[in-house]
Amino acid sequence: MPKQRILPHIILGIMVASDSDITGKQVTDYVQREISEFWQVAHSQVYPELKRMVADGWLTCYPVPGNDKEKRYSLTDAGRAELEDWLAIPHRETPLQKDIFSLKMFFIQSKQDDRIPILLEGQIDLLKKHLRHLESRKEELFPSKEKVQANYGHYLILNRAIVRNRAQLNWLEETLADY
Structure with missing residues (x-):
């Protein structure tokens, strides 16, 4: 059974919590500031995951005006539904802890x-x-x-x-x- 991707749900939750379009850097900053007490995300994981989430139809992407390298991501209805579905299912696996x-x-x-x-x-x-x-x-x-x-x-x-x-x-x- 393939390992469930958790990071997209974190990103979807961040988007709902921030109630605005966000950049990859803002995702990383939010994780560091708000949830790093119990969850770690490497900066290098965020951008590939954002790209997959666009492909999944959970986000749309557009360039930041004046900065073609930076992209902003917007939550789609499918992304919001994915988060709602994920939140409704109790977690049944024992997480691997690095202690x-x-x-x-x-x-x-x-x-x-x-x-x-x-x-x-x-x-x-x-x-x-x-x-x-x-x-x-x-x-x-x-x-x-x-x-x-x-x-x-x-x-x-x-x-x-x-x-x-x-x-x-x-x-x-x-x-x-x-x-």
């Missing part, structure tokens, strides 16, 4: 291994920084009930990331306390 810390810990065999506390402390530092970032994003983006209501899905995902980070941080600190 290097867990991979390293998995291969350590002895509880007395001197690398364990070093790895734990490094991960604690990393998670504390990430948690501060997530909490500041929450304060910045959702200072009122109205802002929460206007972007409720984003609010929920950001809250989930905060709760996960806190739980993981608690586990790391409890584990480190055993050393």
